[in-house]
Amino acid sequence: MKEIALKAGDTVVVARGDLQALLDALAARDYTLIGPTVRDGAIAYCEIRTVEDLPAGWEDEQDGGTYRLHRRGDGRLFGFTVGPHSWKQFLYPPVLKLWEARRNGHGFTVHRDESPQPRRAFIGVRGCELAAIGVQDQVFLHGKYVDSTYQARREGVFIVAVNCGHVVSTCFCVSMKTGPKVGKGFDIALTEILDADGHRFVAEAGTARGAEVLAAVPHRPADASDRAAAEVVSANAEQAMKRSMDTEGIRDLLYNNAEHPRWEAVANRCMTCANCTMVCPTCFCHTVEDVTDLSGSHAERWRKWDSCFTMEFSYIHGGSVRPSASARYRQWMTHKLASWIDQFGTSGCVGCGRCITWCPVGIDITEEVRAIRETDRAAEEG
Amino acid sequence: MIPQPFRIRQFRQETHDTFTLELEPANGAAPAAFQPGQFNMVYVFGVGEVPISISSNPASPRLFMHTTREVGTVTKAMRRLKKGDIVGVRGPFGTPWPVEDSAGSDIVIVAGGIGLAPLRPALYALINNRDRYGRIVLLYGTRSPNDILYQKELKQWRAEFDLEVYVTVDRAIGSWRGNVGVVTQLIPKAPFDPLSSVAFVCGPEVMMRFTVQELQRRGVAEDKIYLSMERNMKCATGFCGHCQYGPTFVCKNGPVFRFDRIADIFGKREI
Incomplete structure (x- = not known):
């Protein structure tokens, strides 16, 4: 095959049979490939090697508190949306040793493992997820301090995004302006097309390195009909999306309704289980644990994902600042949708719907916003 | 950010449940200058780390003085430390009083x-x-x-x-x-x-x-x-999320706040 130079912004067509060449090209460039697989009855992001590892022919069905995979009856490789996993587990690991220390005499020396991270290629990043990575970039890289553990993992990442052709009932990325078509930040964006003309991918190079990798994969230039077919996929997905959230003035809406009775109502259902915060691709709160071995001469500090839904989260001597479930739910939702904007210049919600699906009682963040908006106390007084 | 070793130069019992540690760098380094109102994260080997405000005279930053009350696991372990022992220090962090x-x-x-x-x-x-x-x-x-x-x-x-x-x-x-x-x-x-x-x-x-x-x-x-203001704190650098107080992080936007900037949340229950 003759390699033709491509540049960022170019769009080509890669046949289904040549997708393995894309994975091989990335592996040849020393990337560890992470992609969707079927595990424990759900879509999980794991290390993959071949196209066969992808969930060919699987489709998900989601609703509040419900998740099921079933056969879709075709051979699509990305015919599903997002599962309980998100890419944050690779950039911001759930459990991470920050450093270890050893006693010497009266004192101790601290050692931090700074060995280089594997370069990872994320295969199948959706629009909402790419936006979520952007949100965490804002949190960990662009503030007063930089989180070096995140930076070390984020720097080498190669992103192969996928424009969603399938939506589930919990999706609301259109409202959050993060999808279904992926936004900025990908190296390659794929749109999967399966029609009378065959099974193929319209592939757009988002960066120079994305173009370089695509050039090494058998392809043909995309013509107008290929581009049109790809646009139809995104347009249909947008059409199919039924759930929505009105974000107009949402920051002030929530600030002004901190005392709204709805918080009490939702707390009657909320089990404060923290599932929503664990599956959320932007939630970044964590705790640290200091431990020693039995000899007492070796200590370690571990960082672990934490949740604002636990009592310990806000504990100061004398008790928890937010003992009630209503205050904890209010903290989570107000942070996600309102104070996040003050803190990081962006909403903390990308509309992926995971918090709705994985809530054991099906609490729906879009419904909670609607309920508060419909009885907005500030507006009523005004 | 990892803890730097500081030697306890003096341990002083202040009242029945409060004590003061006077800390000097154990590695010969000069301690960082600080402003009144700022705090450090003080680490007891293998036990844990807590935020404690700095109580020394900022004009002579040869040492950090930390006065604290025995209330939790870490401060109880701190209470058992002696002159010459080493603790870890990260800091100083936070906003100062407008002196x-x-x-x-x-x-x-x-x-x-x-x-x-x-x-x-x-x-x-x-x-x-x-x-x-x-x-x-x-x-x-x-x-x-x-x-x-x-x-x-x-x-x-x-x-x-x-x-x-x-x-x-x-x-x-x-x-x-x-x-x-x-x-x-x-x-x-x-x-x-x-x-x-x-x-x-x-x-x-x-x-x-x-x-x-x-x-x-x-x-x-x-x-x-x-x-x-005081809130639970784990990282002191705005990442752990524990110290959130409305839109602020007490660790980096505080602990010292001008009242008009938090007036709308101050006094609201469980914020």
């Missing part, structure tokens, strides 16, 4: 209990440049006469630096002949000009709530009142 910006004003300092500890460097900074300020008034409330911190310094400052100190206790015992009652009762009679005063307030949140009310009742403007 320099308050030049030309009367200064009203209202402290409740251990809340005097983060105000101590501010008191030093004020008396280090005593002639820049008008009246300096310290209103200090504790549970009992036995809980009064820094008694020696209080006497000295009162005698040498024209600092007016009013102490009140919740419960009088023994030979106590001073004020009895909550610290807010001292505010209406305290000698300061409310129209040209800046107030520094630190103590339990409920005490600060009533203090702000009393100060406002006397006519101190919202933007002339500063509070030091």
